[in-house]
Amino acid sequence: MKRIESYLCGRWAFGAGKPEVVVNPFTEEALAEVNADGLDRAAAVKYAREVGGPALRALTFGQRAELLKALSAALHEQREALIDLSIAAAGSTRGDAKFDLDGASGTLAAYASFGKKLGDRRFLSDGDGIQLGRTPRFWGQHILVTRPGVAVHINAFNFPAWGMAEKLACSILAGVPAIEKPGTPTALVAEAAARVLIDSGILPEGALQFLGGSAGDLLDHLGPMDLLAFTGSAATGAKLKAHPKLIAHNVRVNIEADSLNSAVLAPDVDASSDAYDEFLSNVVTDMTQKAGQKCTAVRRIFVPKDRVEDVVGHLIEGLKRQRSGDPAAAETRVGTLTSAGQLRDVRAGLERLAECANVRCGGVDTVRARGFGLEPTLLVAINPEADVFHELEVFGPVSTVLPYDGSAKEAVRLVNRGGGSLVASVYSNDASWTEEVALGIAPWHGRIWIGSDRVKGQATAPGLVLPATIHGGPGRAGGGEELGGLRGLAPYLQRTAIQGFQGFVAKAFGSSEATDL
Numbered sequence: 001m002k003r004i005e006s007y008l009c010g011r012w013a014f015g016a017g018k019p020e021v022v023v024n025p026f027t028e029e030a031l032a033e034v035n036a037d038g039l040d041r042a043a044a045v046k047y048a049r050e051v052g053g054p055a056l057r058a059l060t061f062g063q064r065a066e067l068l069k070a071l072s073a074a075l076h077e078q079r080e081a082l083i084d085l086s087i088a089a090a091g092s093t094r095g096d097a098k099f100d101l102d103g104a105s106g107t108l109a110a111y112a113s114f115g116k117k118l119g120d121r122r123f124l125s126d127g128d129g130i131q132l133g134r135t136p137r138f139w140g141q142h143i144l145v146t147r148p149g150v151a152v153h154i155n156a157f158n159f160p161a162w163g164m165a166e167k168l169a170c171s172i173l174a175g176v177p178a179i180e181k182p183g184t185p186t187a188l189v190a191e192a193a194a195r196v197l198i199d200s201g202i203l204p205e206g207a208l209q210f211l212g213g214s215a216g217d218l219l220d221h222l223g224p225m226d227l228l229a230f231t232g233s234a235a236t237g238a239k240l241k242a243h244p245k246l247i248a249h250n251v252r253v254n255i256e257a258d259s260l261n262s263a264v265l266a267p268d269v270d271a272s273s274d275a276y277d278e279f280l281s282n283v284v285t286d287m288t289q290k291a292g293q294k295c296t297a298v299r300r301i302f303v304p305k306d307r308v309e310d311v312v313g314h315l316i317e318g319l320k321r322q323r324s325g326d327p328a329a330a331e332t333r334v335g336t337l338t339s340a341g342q343l344r345d346v347r348a349g350l351e352r353l354a355e356c357a358n359v360r361c362g363g364v365d366t367v368r369a370r371g372f373g374l375e376p377t378l379l380v381a382i383n384p385e386a387d388v389f390h391e392l393e394v395f396g397p398v399s400t401v402l403p404y405d406g407s408a409k410e411a412v413r414l415v416n417r418g419g420g421s422l423v424a425s426v427y428s429n430d431a432s433w434t435e436e437v438a439l440g441i442a443p444w445h446g447r448i449w450i451g452s453d454r455v456k457g458q459a460t461a462p463g464l465v466l467p468a469t470i471h472g473g474p475g476r477a478g479g480g481e482e483l484g485g486l487r488g489l490a491p492y493l494q495r496t497a498i499q500g501f502q503g504f505v506a507k508a509f510g511s512s513e514a515t516d517l
Contacts, residue, residue, distance in 0.1 A: 002032040004191045004212040007198055008044040008179075010051075010205055015039055015213055022188050025091030025336040026326055026371040032089075032188045036213025044179055044209050045221040048150035052177030052206025057146050060122055064173050065115025067202055071172075072108035074200040075101070075161070075193065082161065082192055089188040090160065091336035091372065093327045096290050103465070104165035104193065107483075110467035111169035114486055122146070122175075125511035126495055129502070139502035141509045144493040146175035149225030151492060152218060154240070156231040157183025157338050158293040160190035166467070166483060167229050168197075172207065174492035176227070179218070181211045183232070185339040219243050227252040227491055231295070234258040234476050254491050255478035256471070258393045259295055260418035261286075263462075264302045264437065266428030267406035271310065274456035279427040282451070283399070284318035286463045287376050288334045292397035293342075296423050296463040300389060301399055302414060304406040312380060312401055316361045319376045337372040337396055346374060349394035353379055356386040357400055390417035408433050412440030420475020425449040425462035446473035446481065 004022065005012045017037025021030050056064065075082075079101055086097035118124070126142035151171045155163040164180050171178045182190030194210040197203070211218065219228065222245060230237055234257040240246070241253050263283050269275045286298040303311045324334035337343045347364050354363070362377030376397040381389055384402035404410045415424055415437075424445050428434045429452050438448050447469060449462035465471045470484035482488055498509045 001030060002188065004032050004034040004187050006036050006039055006212045007194065007210040008039055008041075009047045009209075013039060020184060020213070022089065022185065024088055025338050026328075026373065028371055034184060034187050034213050036211055036216065039211070039216075041211070041216055041218040042221045044211070045150055045218070045226075047206050048177040048179060048209060049148070050206075052204060052208070053148055053150065053175075055204030056172065056175040056177060056207050057122070057148070059175070060120045061115050061118035061173065062120055064175060065112045065118070068108045068115065068169055068172060069112035070202045071197055071200070072105045072112060074202060075108065075165070075196055076105045078196045079105070082189065082196075085192055086160070086189050087327050090186040091291065091327055091338050093332050093335045094330070095333070096327075096335055099289065100159050100162045103159065103162035107162065107166045107467050108169050111173050111488070114467075115173045124493070125509060129506050129510045132499060136502050138499070139505045140497055140499045141505050142495055142497050143509050144489075144495055147225045147227075147492060147494050149176065149223065149227065151176045151178045151227045151229060152181065152222065153178055154181045154215065154228070154230045154232065155183060155190070156295070157185045158290055158295070160186040161193040163231055164190060164193065166465070166471070168208065169467075170482065170488035171492050172203070174489040176492040177207045177209075179209045179211055181215050181218070184213070185342065187212050220245050222246060222249065222251045224249045224251065227254065229254040229480070229482070229491070231256045234478070237478055252491055254480040254482065256295065256422070256473075256480050256482065257476065257478035259420075259422040259473060259477045260299045260390060260393055261296060261421050262300045262302060262415045262418065262424040263298045264411050264415060264424065264426045265304065265307070265311065266426070266430060266433055267304045267307075268430040268433065269427050271314075273429065274453040275427045275429055275451050278451045278456055280314050280318055282425060282461050282463070283315060284322065285461055287319065287378070287397050287399050288322045289463065291335050291337055291374070292376070292399075293337065293395055294463055296465060298399055298425065298463070299393055300415075300418065301401045302404050302411060303401055305403040308380065308401060308403050312360055312378065315378055315401075319361055319378060322376060324373060324375055334376060334397060337374060340372060342395070343367070343372040343374065346394055346396035346398065349392055350377060350396075350398055352388055352392060353394060353398070353400060356383060356388055357381045362397070384414065390414075390419070408436040408440070411437050415441050416444045418444070418476070420473050420477045420479075421445050422471065422473040422477050423447040423449060423462055425451060427451040429453055444474060446470055446477065
């Protein structure tokens, strides 16, 4: 059986403990074993700091950008093999696998482009210089310098390639080596992608390490210059954030967690409008792409009370056109959940939602006898005020329609009850209504996607994470922030104020190309 190995301290190795078995999510056939027991995590952290870090910091931003460009090309070259593996090992349809792999190579390429513009520099001038004294002779300038530590990236199972690449792109461009720890259910895909990047020889030794299996005592070895970036459940994120060593050393922690994302249909959008078509298309895509296992997938669908039945009927029509089944079949549009544990969690969550809602299509009865598949499930809330809709995220092809009175004020109140989300999509051609809702929900969201007749056919879907804009959100969404162009480098850099004689400070540390992060 295939072994999922770890790459630590310059070599691939397998743990000595009892392995965990990874299976095909459709057939439940055993595919691989994963284990990292006994591997020296302390040595891996030291290796990153002493070998990978100095090598990366010796390069300019422009040179690091070239590395990312080459990594993107290397990953794209193995695209077909990785897609086939994702279909077998992650329950992905071909479209889902392409979404993950192309997102990974695309993000690496995007950060190569961002970094190229920074050119021949090893630090960044942060904003303009400022007079600090009675005359301009005493001057101040903020700069951003690379922190001499290691980044530990704990990634989620749903995007084994993209999740790793989006963190790695920022850390490598910033000059910080990374240790990547994937979600176990899809670790076979993550390891294959990591092997492509590592075995390419593009990166300096020690710049990228890979830990397949349990994190073990990895966090015990982090210090003041290090960073933990985590994507996963809010409960696990809170546990990691409370780690005694992270608290004691003020280790930077960046978390992206649960998110009860919303889609809001405004009362002015009628069934004949382009905005309505976009609404239906995007909701169906969010519910079915990656079998609903996206951190940006819509969980709550707000619809004016007098429109609910028509909207539900149209959504069900769209969902029924998305054929579910064997991810390897060309006609399949909805793959499977990734593991037996994930299916158990989704079923349990769905049963809780069904206590306060009517199931209109799908449901727990559609679970297959073999594998981890579930039909797309749409519910309609009996009482949209029930706490369960605003507190529980069911991480699968499940969404709930919540009726509301159509007012901007009511939309803001209900959407914000999610307690902090990654993204909300708002569909309206009414500028004043849209502005009131956008400003009302902005403090509770990392991103707001606005659909209207004017952007039909021009916009990417709200569930798509773009490298140029931030990915993250407040509250239950984790309070972290990734990507956003050069803003994605901020967790890996130290902002320092340089004060002194203007003639020296401005010349040595100022720049006509100052960067604001």
